[in-house]
Amino acid sequence: MDLRYSSAAERFRREIRRWLEESVPARWRQPSFWIDRDGSEESLELRRRWEKDRFDNGFAGVDWPVEFGGRGADHEIRAVHDEEMARARAPIGPFLGLTYLGTALLGPTLLRYGSDVQKRTILPRILSGEAIWCQGFSEPESGSDLAGLSTTARRDGDVLVVSGQKTWTSLARHADAMFALVRTDPKAERRRGITFLLIDLTLPGVHVRPIRQMSGSHEFGEEFFDEVRVPVDGNVVGRIDDGWAVARYLLSVERNASPISQYVEFSHELDDVIAAARRTRKDGRPAIEHPQVRTRIARCRADLELLRVRGYDAMTRMARGQDLGAEASVTKLLWSRTRLAIADLGADVLGADGRLSPDGGHFGHLRWRHLHVRGQRIAGGTAQIQRTIIARDLLDLPR
Numbered sequence: 001m002d003l004r005y006s007s008a009a010e011r012f013r014r015e016i017r018r019w020l021e022e023s024v025p026a027r028w029r030q031p032s033f034w035i036d037r038d039g040s041e042e043s044l045e046l047r048r049r050w051e052k053d054r055f056d057n058g059f060a061g062v063d064w065p066v067e068f069g070g071r072g073a074d075h076e077i078r079a080v081h082d083e084e085m086a087r088a089r090a091p092i093g094p095f096l097g098l099t100y101l102g103t104a105l106l107g108p109t110l111l112r113y114g115s116d117v118q119k120r121t122i123l124p125r126i127l128s129g130e131a132i133w134c135q136g137f138s139e140p141e142s143g144s145d146l147a148g149l150s151t152t153a154r155r156d157g158d159v160l161v162v163s164g165q166k167t168w169t170s171l172a173r174h175a176d177a178m179f180a181l182v183r184t185d186p187k188a189e190r191r192r193g194i195t196f197l198l199i200d201l202t203l204p205g206v207h208v209r210p211i212r213q214m215s216g217s218h219e220f221g222e223e224f225f226d227e228v229r230v231p232v233d234g235n236v237v238g239r240i241d242d243g244w245a246v247a248r249y250l251l252s253v254e255r256n257a258s259p260i261s262q263y264v265e266f267s268h269e270l271d272d273v274i275a276a277a278r279r280t281r282k283d284g285r286p287a288i289e290h291p292q293v294r295t296r297i298a299r300c301r302a303d304l305e306l307l308r309v310r311g312y313d314a315m316t317r318m319a320r321g322q323d324l325g326a327e328a329s330v331t332k333l334l335w336s337r338t339r340l341a342i343a344d345l346g347a348d349v350l351g352a353d354g355r356l357s358p359d360g361g362h363f364g365h366l367r368w369r370h371l372h373v374r375g376q377r378i379a380g381g382t383a384q385i386q387r388t389i390i391a392r393d394l395l396d397l398p399r
């Protein structure tokens, strides 16, 4: 087995690294930079400009077809892109990346299920950051039980009239549009009668309300739809009443996420914890000398390596055109568990004083992360749901 990248991929690495050195200022790489500006206009504006610059320089959608604004590169170049973005601590991923939900979830789904017109009109605007997308799957009474959703879309001539509520929507504060699941046939069996619909959030009848998380962040939101008239033409992905298959595909993409960039990103988070452990005392000696701390660091490191290998495996399968399907649930469990273990270790290294003080002392980012990453076990489907999928679809265990 040869795990080295091709020379073309290494050439691309040098090219993107040069651009990242210029476009990601050193202060952005400080662990607290974005946390200190969480929710501010400054943060939004900096990230918006950066996304545009990234697009103009050809580093958005590197593996998307050129005709839709991408670079048409192969999976290896995409992997190098993910690694380098994370290495530079660029503002990407579900928390900082303004285009994340469009590029990571909607884009691949449209490339598979979208019409030619949808691909031509929507994909380039995702990459340039002109349209910021959010995901409207969860509702107050349906999260794990997604097929139980009750937001309806009634057909009225050439529009669908949407009524209901979505919640726990990441990026809701900044989004211009939402890809949503709506019930178009209330009489059909639960998984039929659901449509994958694109909704312009500026339409009359849409109300967005922010939700504050325990970390203090409030990019989350809930949306209320009061008879919102969405044209059928151009906004239904796949066929009416047949959105479940589209949603399942999107969820498997979401659960796999990007293990290669997560490996680098979470490694930085572990490095931050190690730095804190060197400077903090526990039981009368530096925390880094404590056997339990050392054991936990080693366990996190081992899980990170596992994540890296899964990343290569996923990359190979996708390059062969295979779907990840239920396998993505294993990756989701692994990355959420590893990130939580790193954050918990950080909180334990800080100790009670660091955890309780409003800014967490010198290592406020560890305190913030400890609170913020709790949600990772839930987002994209809870750990219990992933275990059920693994037991049922991969292990074929009796129910």
Ligand SMILES: Cc1cc2nc3c(=O)[nH]c(=O)nc-3n(C[C@H](O)[C@H](O)[C@H](O)COP(=O)(O)OP(=O)(O)OC[C@H]3O[C@@H](n4cnc5c(N)ncnc54)[C@H](O)[C@@H]3O)c2cc1C
Binding pocket: 134, 135, 136, 137, 138, 139, 140, 141, 142, 143, 144, 145, 167, 168, 169, 170, 171, 375, 376, 378, 379, 380, 381, 382, 383, 384, 385, 388
């Ligand atoms: C950080 C974050 C970001 C999110 N972003 C988005 C977003 O952008 N868009 C979006 O649509 N949603 C988003 N969500 C919502 C997320 O998808 C749901 O919270 C999740 O699917 C769980 O649904 P729920 O909150 O309704 O919990 P419930 O489904 O009510 O679950 C409550 C508890 O019961 C357990 N449970 C439920 N059913 C079963 C079962 N059959 N077997 C065993 N245990 C079960 C669950 O594991 C959980 O512990 C986000 C959530 C978080 C935390």
